[in-house]
Amino acid sequence: MSKCLRVCSAYSYRLTRRHSTLVLFITFVVTLTVIFHLYSFKHHEPPRSFPQIGDFEYKPGAFLRGRQPDNNKSFCEYNYGLPHYIDWGTFPIFTSPESGITGPYRVIYNAIRGTEYSNDSKYDAVTYATQATPEFIYHVVEIAKYWDGPISLAVYVPSYDMDTAIQILKHLCSCYSAMTKVSLHLFYPKRYPPKIRKPEEVTVTTEVTAATPNVSANEILQNKVENYRNILKSNRRAEYVQWVRRKKIERLTARVHKKAETAPNLHFADCSGPNVSDIPTFRREHKMIYPINVGRNVARNASKTNYFIVSDIEMVPSFGLAPKFLRMVRKLMGDKKRDEGCIFAKTVFVVPLFEVERGEDIPHDKDA
Known part of the structure; x- marks a missing residue:
């Protein structure tokens, strides 16, 4: 065991002498990494939830x-x-x-x-x-x-x-x-x-069964039951099923069309x-x-x-922005020119835009 340790030590010493610059560089990098990790751990703060911009609870009117x-x-x-x-x-x-x-x-x-x-x-x-x-x-x-x-x-x-x-x-x-x-x-x-x-034009479409005069509701119902029995006894059942499906598709299509156009x-x-x-x-x-x-x-x-x-x-103007702007124009132009109807032609005045955090009241002047 001791012989193995001596061999490894000799080999490590020889390797270190041969690649001394590389070893020193790796050691320097590792040392800096450890120092930075220790510093960040010491000054670590719990994660903060940053406030979202925009008053999402705001409802106009x-x-x-x-x-x-x-x-x-x-x-x-x-x-x-x-x-x-x-x-x-x-x-x-x-x-x-x-x-x-x-x-x-x-x-x-x-x-x-x-x-x-x-x-x-x-x-x-x-x-x-x-x-x-x-x-x-x-x-x-x-x-x-x-x-x-x-x-x-x-x-x-x-x-x-x-x-x-x-x-x-x-x-x-x-x-x-x-x-x-x-x-x-x-x-x-x-x-x-x-x-x-x-x-x-607002109408309600319903299916209406035309009743024969002087025929009671029980007689109408009895006739429908008899018709269904005849369909089941005959070979027209498949034809009847197809007819029912076709009518259902037509009703659904009509409802979709009505929804899209109303x-x-x-x-x-x-x-x-x-x-x-x-x-x-x-x-x-x-x-x-x-x-x-x-x-x-x-x-x-x-x-x-x-x-x-x-x-x-969705933008809300500051209180009194319009009259303040007109007073500014009069001050920049002068009363005489303004009274004569002169304007700043081809001129753009930039109005600053501000956002507020969620839950905050919307301010309408600088003091707020």
Whole structure:
């Protein structure tokens, strides 16, 4: 045993002398690794759960909870037969601003006309230009609550999504007086023009068995039983089974078709929004893309003021942002030029965007 140890020691010494640089490098690396591991273990902290950004419990229109709509009054000025129907042929249909006549989208401007700032000049107001699909329309009440100026809202309404949008807007216009600021513009694919379901068109389809006059219910039932017995006795059973299956497929197909072409009936407990959070739409049913830039261009193009802010409908403006911006423009330009109607042409003013953590109240000024 001792002889083996001596041999191994001699061999290790010779190997170390021959590869001394490599051994020293490996020893250095191992030493540093051990030191770093000990340091990290000493300063180890338990894992922290970082706060998620975004107030996911936020619900637009929550401040209207408990308020009931006035069904005899509307704060919106509808056009073109709305909200009951669309009076096609009485208004112009425009192409989308970015693609023109060759584009796939069409636009109906001022389906609802905002009246609160209609008498103000284009120099004395700033328009909030935004866009949405029907399920996000309710966010407009948060904008209207804090925005001191006209609001240009473009809504994407292919097929029966128009019906869904009108249900929500009709409810909002009976609930909140600040809806007088909102002008509504509709845009849609020319392949799927907007549709509104009339009340008389809502029917329930049921199977009706024509009864022979002066025949009792028991006699009708007895005749059906006798017919089934005759079918079982004869060779027509397979034919009958095929007929039943074919009829069932037809009924199921009719139900699927009806679901795809009909807007849901929305229910509202109060003015704070519909009872369901996930509203089915024609766009999602048919997996259509949402042309967000078309909506932005429509809302911007419909603005009647010199200045406008283009923002998403889920953004909430700071309190007093519009008048503060106008005061800033007057200060930069000077009273004389501003009174003469001068503007900053081809100029972009950047508005900072902030996010809040979950559960935090949304601040509306720097002090908050």
